[in-house]
Amino acid sequence: xxxxxxxxxxxxxxxxxxxxxxxxxxxxxxxxxxxxxxxxxxxxxxxxxxxxxxxxxxxxxxxxxxxxxxxxxxxxxxxxxxxxxxxxxxxxxxxxxxxxxxxxxxxxxxxxxxxxxxxxxxxxxxxxxxxxxxxxxxxxxxxxxxxxxxxxxxxxxxxxxxxxxxxxxxxxxxxxxxxxxxxxxxxxxxxxxxxxxxxxxxxxxxxxxxxxxxxx
Amino acid sequence: xxxxxxxxxxxxxxxxxxxxxxxxxxxxxxxxxxxxxxxxxxxxxxxxxxxxxxxxxxxxxxxxxxxxxxxxxxxxxxxxxxxxxxxxxxxxxxxxxxxxxxxxxxxxxxxxxxxxxxxxxxxxxxxxxxxxxxxxxxxxxxxxxxxxxxxxxxxxxxxxxxxxxxxxxxxxxxxxxxxxxxxxxxxxxxxxxxxxxxxxxxxxxxxxxxxxxxxx
Numbered sequence: 267x268x269x270x271x272x273x274x275x276x277x278x279x280x281x282x283x284x285x286x287x288x289x290x291x292x293x294x295x296x297x298x299x300x301x302x303x304x305x306x307x308x309x310x311x312x313x314x315x316x317x318x319x320x321x322x323x324x325x326x327x328x329x330x331x332x333x334x335x336x337x338x339x340x341x342x343x344x345x346x347x348x349x350x351x352x353x354x355x356x357x358x359x360x361x362x363x364x365x366x367x368x369x370x371x372x373x374x375x376x377x378x379x380x381x382x383x384x385x386x387x388x389x390x391x392x393x394x395x396x397x398x399x400x401x402x403x404x405x406x407x408x409x410x411x412x413x414x415x416x417x418x419x420x421x422x423x424x425x426x427x428x429x430x431x432x433x434x435x436x437x438x439x440x441x442x443x444x445x446x447x448x449x450x451x452x453x454x455x456x457x458x459x460x461x462x463x464x465x466x467x468x469x470x471x472x473x474x475x476x477x478x479x480x481x482x
Numbered sequence: 483x484x485x486x487x488x489x490x491x492x493x494x495x496x497x498x499x500x501x502x503x504x505x506x507x508x509x510x511x512x513x514x515x516x517x518x519x520x521x522x523x524x525x526x527x528x529x530x531x532x533x534x535x536x537x538x539x540x541x542x543x544x545x546x547x548x549x550x551x552x553x554x555x556x557x558x559x560x561x562x563x564x565x566x567x568x569x570x571x572x573x574x575x576x577x578x579x580x581x582x583x584x585x586x587x588x589x590x591x592x593x594x595x596x597x598x599x600x601x602x603x604x605x606x607x608x609x610x611x612x613x614x615x616x617x618x619x620x621x622x623x624x625x626x627x628x629x630x631x632x633x634x635x636x637x638x639x640x641x642x643x644x645x646x647x648x649x650x651x652x653x654x655x656x657x658x659x660x661x662x663x664x665x666x667x668x669x670x671x672x673x674x675x676x677x678x679x680x681x682x683x684x685x686x687x688x689x690x691x692x693x694x695x696x697x698x
Contacts (some may be wrong), residue, residue: 273554279679289512289525293681296505296529299544304642306540306682309505313512318677324522328515338489338689426520458674458687461534463495465509466522471674471687473488473554 268434270476272453274374274443275318278469281386285417288313312413314467315417320459324466326429327352333459333468340410340438344457345372345474349449352378355421356395357401369407372455374413390423392416400428404435411455413440426463440472452477486692488669490590490659492533494685497602501633504529530683531633537655540682542645549675549684556626556654561588561671561690563664568594571637572611573692574618582623588671589619590629592661606639608632611637616644620651627671629656629688668693 276282284290289313297303315321318441320341323330346367353360356375366373377393390413394414395403412419412432419439420428432439454475458466492498500506507528513519530539536557539546562583569576572591584588593609610630611619619625626646628635635655636644648655656673670691675684 271554271558273677275674275677276549277677277679293678299542305542306544307584308530308678308681309527309675310530310678310681310685311525314524314526326515326521328522334493338487341688425492456672456674456689458491458672458689459684460526460676461489461491461493461687462509462524462526463493463527465524467524469526469676471677473558473672473674 272474274445274448274474275471276442276444278317282317283386283388283417284385285313285315286388291316302329312469314462314465314469317469318442318444318472319467319469320457321429321433321441323433323468326426326433330433332464332466334463334465336438340372341455341457341459343372343455344477345374345390345411345453346370347374347376347445347453347474349376349450349452350393354378355395356393356399358398361402368407370407371409372411372413373407373409374440374443374445375415376448376450377415379416380445382458392422394421395401395419395428396421397424397427397431400431404431404437409437411438411440413443415443415445417442440470443472448466448474488664488690490661490664490690491687494533498533499602499604499633501529501531504532505639507532515576528685530678530681531657534658534660534683535683535685535689536673537645537649537657537683538681542642542649546649548680548682550677550679550681552654556588557671557673557675559588559671560693561590561669562586563590563592563661563666563669563690565666566609567590570594570607570609572609572615574614577615577618581594584623586623587625588627588629589623589625590656590661591610591631592664592666593631595632596661604627608638610637611635611644612637613640613643613647616647621649625653627654627656629659629663631659633658656686659688664690671683
């Protein structure tokens, strides 16, 4: 199975770009064989929106569902990867030029971020969905999940309208994807966020599997 | 797909049984809509061996592979769930009475823990694999992964021989499974640990999917 499996999760280490103000990821050794303990044991501390992660409605809507309440249906099943080329602003116009199947349920945007973003430093000018792009998608598709290849689905300086409109319409958000090596096309997505009770989001590992030999 | 999907991960909340000495799972609010912030943002801190989690060789072998170095092959593919009944000590003798397919690669033990352990308090007398049980399995099967339905694959008072023999033989360990509602049989396992670079283990979410309509 492994030859047909794409790991689309960011490695969690000190090279990970961090959202401004985020305390990032810290590991400490609770136990260490090198210090004479019987085992190595790591304590991990992270903002749950670090690296590859899921946003639930509660991230921006205080009465909205938490990540555990979403269940796994938004995160497991057929998914489509589309390439939005060199655009930094993923507008309705950009999306209208991309071929999106009418029955798309889980839509992953492979943007300029995948070809241009490789460094540790956070870049405010990342490619992201605009409010009119989000409205265009919500008006045309019955989406369960939207994913993107940087730390936010919306532009850095925008108010949280894109998050609110997607989450308020029942669309889960998957951010921080690593799509560099993934070709556009149809896949089976398995994205498994940690089962954090009551949280507004969760770190996740996500994979794409080829469907019937496609995109292998 | 959801009707055929079993979430075998423990909910991560304050009811989770903790290994003695573990600091457990702590959530703090970095941002809070209720306090006037634009969003809810949680900071999570946990011992990576809390709840449903993976052990890599480095947990007990200082020069062994870290969890990221294992890749996903041990964690994604055909798996067998077997029921070991009421035994607290999963010995060679107990295992010899269980029907394990000769080609089993990923073996999940559904033990007395699944029927008897429901509380928050840690129970030192949980059902687990004995050293002779581990040797019996290693001598008969070409395993990639062993899983169990409590926080450790080995008994509480044992030295770490079971961990060391499994991990030293290339068998990844998956602990803290929730198998209460899962019938014995053949499944597809997808266990996705966080992609923690260099760590000896990682929290994970794991699911079982029915194979060709079996165990639906």
